[in-house]
Amino acid sequence: xxxxxxxxxxxxxxxxxxxxxxxxxxxxxxxxxxxxxxxxxxxxxxxxxxxxxxxxxxxxxxxxxxxxxxxxxxxxxxxxxxxxxxxxxxxxxxxxxxxxxxxxxxxxxxxxxxxxxxxxxxxxxxxxxxxxxxxxxxxxxxxxxxxxxxxxxxxxxxxxxxxxxxxxxxxxxxxxxxxxxxxxxxxxxxxxxxxxxxxxxxxxxxxxxxxxxxxxxxxxxxxxxxxxxxxxxxxxxxxxxxxxxxxxxxxxxxxxxxxxxxxxxxxxxxxxxx
Amino acid sequence: xxxxxxxxxxxxxxxxxxxxxxxxxxxxxxxxxxxxxxxxxxxxxxxxxxxxxxxxxxxxxxxxxxxxxxxxxxxxxxxxxxxxxxxxxxxxxxxxxxxxxx
Numbered sequence: 001x002x003x004x005x006x007x008x009x010x011x012x013x014x015x016x017x018x019x020x021x022x023x024x025x026x027x028x029x030x031x032x033x034x035x036x037x038x039x040x041x042x043x044x045x046x047x048x049x050x051x052x053x054x055x056x057x058x059x060x061x062x063x064x065x066x067x068x069x070x071x072x073x074x075x076x077x078x079x080x081x082x083x084x085x086x087x088x089x090x091x092x093x094x095x096x097x098x099x100x101x102x103x104x105x106x107x108x109x110x111x112x113x114x115x116x117x118x119x120x121x122x123x124x125x126x127x128x129x130x131x132x133x134x135x136x137x138x139x140x141x142x143x144x145x146x147x148x149x150x151x152x153x154x155x156x157x158x159x160x161x162x163x164x165x166x167x168x169x170x171x172x173x174x175x176x177x178x179x180x181x182x183x184x185x186x187x188x189x190x191x192x193x194x195x196x197x198x199x200x201x202x203x204x205x206x207x208x209x210x211x212x213x214x215x216x217x218x219x220x221x222x223x224x225x226x227x228x229x230x231x232x233x234x235x236x237x238x239x240x241x242x243x244x245x246x247x248x249x250x251x252x253x254x255x256x257x258x259x260x261x262x263x264x265x266x267x268x269x270x271x272x273x274x
Numbered sequence: 275x276x277x278x279x280x281x282x283x284x285x286x287x288x289x290x291x292x293x294x295x296x297x298x299x300x301x302x303x304x305x306x307x308x309x310x311x312x313x314x315x316x317x318x319x320x321x322x323x324x325x326x327x328x329x330x331x332x333x334x335x336x337x338x339x340x341x342x343x344x345x346x347x348x349x350x351x352x353x354x355x356x357x358x359x360x361x362x363x364x365x366x367x368x369x370x371x372x373x374x375x376x
Contacts, residue, residue, distance in 0.1 A: 079283070093286075106278065124295070151321070205344065206361070209351070225323030232327060247324045
């Protein structure tokens with residue numbers, strides 16, 4: 001127990017420090033840090049930290065609530081933090097809590113987690129085309145931090161994504177998730193209700209903020225997003241499949257249909273020219 | 275810590291990590307057929323559409339307008355060219371005002 005508490009204390013202070021440092025350096029433009037950064041890799045890291053701030057903000061209310069719910073579900077502080085440290089996947093962590101409360105067996109909880117998180121396979125496959133060439137070991141490390149949110153930030157970035165950039169985005173997100181899960185359990189209370197509710201929009205607003213600039217540049221992006229949204233709405237509102245599968249299926253359908261239409265159009269124009 | 279819970283967490287961590295990591299082991303990148311590469315380039319935008327809708331509409335289950343207003347606020351801010359953080363903080367602010375007025 002003492003070990004657990006020490007472990008948590010270490011994590012809390014280390015990550016909190018990093019998080020605060022990050023926030024401060026990002027809001028002030030981080031000129032001081034830039035002076036220290038002599039290699040390209042560390043400036044990419046700093047760009048990643050800045051790009052990850054929205055995720056850090058967005059995870060705050062969700063992680064806090066997770067910590068609180070974990071406490072009411074009977075998890076100890078160290079168990080709660082351990083889960084956020086090792087799993088780092090919001091939706092499935094929430095689901096596991098309701099399954100624990102329901103008395104579901106371990107095997108079913110793990111199987112459910114797998115199904116909910118299988119969509120990351122698609123995200124990693126897509127990111128794999130965008131990241132810079134690097135040692136497999138680095139890729140194995142940062143792939144741990146691929147969530148809906150970190151994926152969205154990295155994938156919508158212009159140009160190829162440097163390893164440092166990925167580590168930056170993930171550091172902020174991971175710290176926020178772990179620290180605030182623990183804090184939610186510790187203080188055992190939510191934010192004031194109106195703030196809690198309005199902060200619930202944060203991650204969706206971030207997705208919109210990432211998507212719209214690309215939509216303005218390309219009609220194809222508009223079609224992709226609208227089609228993905230329509231399919232997912234049909235699947236989830238119509239209760240046709242579980243949420244994890246709905247997003248994967250909607251994404252693949254939309255991406256394949258739009259790509260096929262583009263290929264057909266391209267072939268036709270080639271034929272007209274000849 | 276209860277051993278049972280720790281095993282559960284380790285299991286959850288493993289099955290979450292495997293789908294995240296496998297593509298980097300399986301594919302070197304840029305070697306897939308052009309059509310598949312095109313589809314993979316489309317994935318982020320299709321995913322974003324699916325991540326936003328319908329979930330944003332239901333952030334407050336009792337009041338659909340809450341999500342609608344949040345979505346409209348975020349879209350307007352983003353179309354006007356606001357930075358992502360401004361979009362996030364702006365929509366939080368708009369919804370705070372809305373729930374204060376309600």
